[in-house]
Amino acid sequence: MTQKARIIELYKKLLHLGRDYPSGYEFFRVRLHNSFMRNSKETDPEKIEKMIDHGHYIAKELEALYMMKKYRTLKRRYYDK
């Protein structure tokens, strides 16, 4: 896959994750778009590679955040006396 295709894939992946964002999809989408636009002038392939890795790291963090939030909510509702 070309670098450009991987960036688009990453963007779509993050957008998909944003649908469950606690502050709402719009909140997430605007910020995601801005952060991609901020770096859109970057031309050094190595730096871009680092940014893609960072994007995937953020995606993992989001998944972990959602899992923790759900786990904690259920634990509070059903287990803590």
Place this chain on the structure above:
Amino acid sequence: MARVLVGVKRVIDYAVKIRVKPDKTGVVTEGIKHSMNPFDEIAVEEAVRLKEKKIANEIIAVSCGPAQAQDVLRTALAMGADKAIHVEVSGQDYETLQPIHVSKILAKIAQNEKADLIIVGKQAIDDDCNQTAQMTAGFLDWPQATFASKIDKEENHIVVKREVDGGLETIKCKLPAVISADLRLNEPRYATLPNIMKAKKKPLTKLTPKDLGVDTSPRIQILKVEDPPVRQAGTIVPDVDTLIVKLKEQGHI
């Protein structure tokens, strides 16, 4: 190698604030975000892990409910289930659909599909019934391991750690069996976008309770649904003495 059946329910998303309908006949469900019951996600995850460990070879996800129940079946397929069965129950019938009906349906499907293991969430976060696993085991006359927090497969049986009051109980039971998943069994994976796309190609069969010979006529009548009591506002007392007087007044000390 075992065939695993997992039950999944579509419920109002755990993060949504529940609103009761003004006429007290139920809760508002129109236009509200729904998702897979969190305990069922844990059940699906466990089935997928059994498949990854080569203990299971096929995972069948089942859901009873209106047409939108297919959304949670797609999620289950995206998480790693192989095929899905949607038992369509909609409208008035769905409102009075009880665990007894669902467990009859699950039992029937388990026999038709020759399942060796049924895994369901211990309860749904909407009605909190916690009955489906137990009654399914009853209808099939299979052993049950409820509130599982760890599942290990040995030769011809499974060893399950169960969450009981004040600790863990370890039991051994023969297969086929019914398991209900507790919160600490595993950490469910997130259904990624490419997997959701791939899941669209996986087979989904549609059935009705009639096809399975299950009678879903209501066993209950919903009299009313009410909000839980609102917590009373507290008061701030100026000093310890007043606090003690107030506590004594209300008989707490």
